[in-house]
Amino acid sequence: MVMKNENPYLLLTPGPLSTTPSVKRVMLRDWCTWDDDYNVGVVQVIREKLVRLATANPANYTAVLMQGSGTFSVESVIGSAIPEEGKLLVLANGAYGQRLAKIADRLRIPLRVEDSGETSPPDVAALERTLREDPDITHVALVHGETTTGMLNPLTEVAAAVKAAGRVLIVDAMCTFGGVPLDVDQLGIDFIISSANKCIQGVPGFGFIVAQRDALAAIEGRARSLSLDLFDQWKTMEEGKGKWRYTSPTHTVRAFAQALAELEDEGGIEARFQRYTQNQKVLSEGMAELGFRGLLPAATQSPIITAFHFPDSPDFEFKRFYALLKERGFVIYPGKVTDLNTFRIGTIGDVDEKAIENLLKAIKECRYWV
Numbered sequence: 001m002v003m004k005n006e007n008p009y010l011l012l013t014p015g016p017l018s019t020t021p022s023v024k025r026v027m028l029r030d031w032c033t034w035d036d037d038y039n040v041g042v043v044q045v046i047r048e049k050l051v052r053l054a055t056a057n058p059a060n061y062t063a064v065l066m067q068g069s070g071t072f073s074v075e076s077v078i079g080s081a082i083p084e085e086g087k088l089l090v091l092a093n094g095a096y097g098q099r100l101a102k103i104a105d106r107l108r109i110p111l112r113v114e115d116s117g118e119t120s121p122p123d124v125a126a127l128e129r130t131l132r133e134d135p136d137i138t139h140v141a142l143v144h145g146e147t148t149t150g151m152l153n154p155l156t157e158v159a160a161a162v163k164a165a166g167r168v169l170i171v172d173a174m175c176t177f178g179g180v181p182l183d184v185d186q187l188g189i190d191f192i193i194s195s196a197n198k199c200i201q202g203v204p205g206f207g208f209i210v211a212q213r214d215a216l217a218a219i220e221g222r223a224r225s226l227s228l229d230l231f232d233q234w235k236t237m238e239e240g241k242g243k244w245r246y247t248s249p250t251h252t253v254r255a256f257a258q259a260l261a262e263l264e265d266e267g268g269i270e271a272r273f274q275r276y277t278q279n280q281k282v283l284s285e286g287m288a289e290l291g292f293r294g295l296l297p298a299a300t301q302s303p304i305i306t307a308f309h310f311p312d313s314p315d316f317e318f319k320r321f322y323a324l325l326k327e328r329g330f331v332i333y334p335g336k337v338t339d340l341n342t343f344r345i346g347t348i349g350d351v352d353e354k355a356i357e358n359l360l361k362a363i364k365e366c367r368y369w370v
């Protein structure tokens, strides 16, 4: 059966994003959460594939799936990993870094936040100093791709500093996992978090954590929440061979399995990274030609999402621009930077260079303020 893509417009957003018709089509079937067809045939396959996507050396890692949007998985890790006598250092440079801090604050976890400002990457020398001077810090958390600005943070350098100082490393790789190559074992990442509806190109409904096995074994009994207890979720999944503790989003999970198969068909993470990188290149070059200024320099710009300054015109209004583009079949994203007027365009999902070229043509037509 060939099904037409029913989307009235393309989502150029950081997730939920445009998915393929085939990912949507596999959701037409219902699943029993007690049956091996689902647990062994779908969930366990996903868990194993996620670990292999995360590292070329999978023996020391395992994957846990968690109900909810990505933030639930982040909260699950922060709320479960840090012991009562522990302290979390958060490296923040945007809304998602600040959310890591907010979660810890809400859970009354001792916290230190180093905020480098929304347009600057974290200062690794300052991090090394902080870790030397503050022995109470047991865990460090950062966002890999900060969706607020589109910045790709220096994960390799941060990870090296955290590991050299013997601390546990938590990475929110929500909008990069599956779209930007990395190796958790090589980097020494203890917990990495992402969700179904970002670069793997599934639909929303759950997140996942790839965890270092010893680091995970160490957190038993620490959770500050029942439903978000990472250790218990893992134990049930491991011992029950794909069993979730509570009702899982079965259709979403099945769609995710299809999305993983399509990632393999595309040629894996490296090929997807190349496609996203090409999308972003075509976008940033085309936007520059149309007179838009990008927020970030190329050195820190990720291929995931790009922030642009509002045009220098008193007539420009984002809402009107958005509506005109939507009429032409493209949905873009509002800005999130605190002190600057920006809007954002995502380059992930079932989107290719041709689609970005069509977007640029539409943007050219929509510049009513020029």
Ligand SMILES: *Cc1c(COP(=O)(O)O)cnc(C)c1O
Pocket: 014, 015, 069, 070, 071, 072, 096, 143, 145, 146, 147, 172, 173, 174, 175, 195
């Ligand atoms: C999308 C995203 C999240 C999670 O957001 P949800 O709305 O809870 O799915 C967390 N961190 C980053 C960097 C993200 O891009």
